[in-house]
Amino acid sequence: MSTTQSDRLRELLEPLVAAQGLDLEEIEVAKAGRRRMLRIVVDSEEGVELDACAEVSRAISDKLDESDAMGDEEYVLEVSSPGADRPLTEHRHYVRATGRLARLQLNDGAELTARILVVDEDGLDLEVPGVKGRRPTARRVEFADVAKARVEVEFNRKDKNEKEEEA
Structure with a gap:
């Protein structure tokens, strides 16, 4: 997809998505056999429920039908x-991930798995889990030092509410 098409789609769809109370995170156009696939990723502070995805999908579909942003070729909207x-x-991704475990790859090649405690304009305050019974340690990482970061899936993660009930 050309930058021009990506920019045009973002310009067309971002206000529509924002009107639904969501953030437009990603737009991708890919070839799927004879057709194209238009993938749109949306998010919000509270996450996105299935009904909200369906509603914004209908609104996006209507908007794309009114415009020529996707051209004349068939496409599938997801x-x-x-x-x-x-x-x-x-920055908003880090804020939304506060309290979650994340894997960070730093610019110096080091890799770090830690819980995000605080996010400010410059970086992150993290809690690095202790190894072999040791206590967790605090660590500060500046955004400028982060090459990549990804939320880690935790199957045994306790919610904030569960921790408060135990206390």
């Missing part, structure tokens, strides 16, 4: 929320 192990690429 609207979804980011996966559980989504990459963290924007």
Whole structure:
């Protein structure tokens, strides 16, 4: 997809998605056999429920039908929320991941798995889990030092509410 088409689609769809109370995270056009696939990823502070995806999908479909942004070729529209192990690429992604475990690859090549405690404009305050019974340690990482970051899926993660009930 050309940058021009991507920019045009973003310009066309971002206000529509924002009107639904969602953030337009990603737009991808890919070839799927004889047709094209238009994948749109949306998110919000509270996450995205299935009904919200369906509603925004209908609104996007109507808007695309009114415009020539996708041209005359057939395409399939897919609207979804980011996966559980989504990459963290924007400041808001880190804010939404507060309290979650994340794997960070640093610019110096080091890799770090830690819980995000606080996010500010410059970086992250993390809690690095202790190894072999040791206590967790605090660590500060600046955004400028992060090459890649991704939320880790936790199957035994306790919610904030569960921790408060135990206390």
